[in-house]
Amino acid sequence: MGLVKFLLSGFVLVHAIFLQSYPVVCNDDEDNLLQGINSYRTSQNLQQLAKNDKANCFADELADKIDGQPCSATYGANTLPGVGLQSSSYQDALSKCKIHPNYTTDGVILPVCVAKLVPTLVLTNYTHSPYQKYLNDSRFTGAGVGSEDDWMVVVLTTSTPGGSFAGGAAALLGGQSILWVCLLLGILMMF
């Protein structure tokens, strides 16, 4: 009996650790933007974008890095003000979110600056701008949204490995914890 309890608490612990690596952050502005973008997608007869947790983490981290840059700074698709795609702060954002760079190449980062992030202006910044090209693209199936002060960052993901924003080491860890759970369940079955 003691062993079963011990194994069960191990099971709970593994899950707690596993879930903890995907913190759920709620932000109305960000959720509303994704809803607005999805309304646009629906109006174009395109599949809605599903929330991608890793891309969401990444968008948040990137928004954090460009926070403080003026709206007048140069930015665009895959162009972040003051943060090069080879820079250490970009790498830092990737590693914080446990994303392997190999799995980002098909995705796209879309930053926008709007004073006070007025929701209607932010949405039109995505739907009525050169960014429209990306929103029109059926290759994109998921999205992450992050914001900081006047900056909004949308990261679009694909269903292909190259745009999944999956992690190398993290994916391995996830696989391992599933293995452990199976092992524990197997042992429990013996009782």
Ligand SMILES: *[C@@H]1O[C@H](CO)[C@@H](O)[C@H](O)[C@H]1NC(C)=O
């Ligand atoms: C990433 O891509 C490089 C170059 O194609 C390859 O050598 C490496 O094994 C890849 N790493 C992972 C984790 O997929």
Ligand SMILES: *[C@@H]1O[C@H](CO)[C@@H](O)[C@H](O)[C@H]1NC(C)=O
């Ligand atoms: C996006 O799709 C709409 C409707 O199909 C079209 O009017 C618009 O020109 C497209 N935009 C781009 C940038 O391709």
Ligand SMILES: CC(=O)N[C@H]1CO[C@H](CO)[C@@H](O)[C@@H]1O
């Ligand atoms: C890319 C883009 O459309 N940027 C616009 C976002 O909205 C602000 C404020 O309305 C405009 O000044 C930008 O040109």
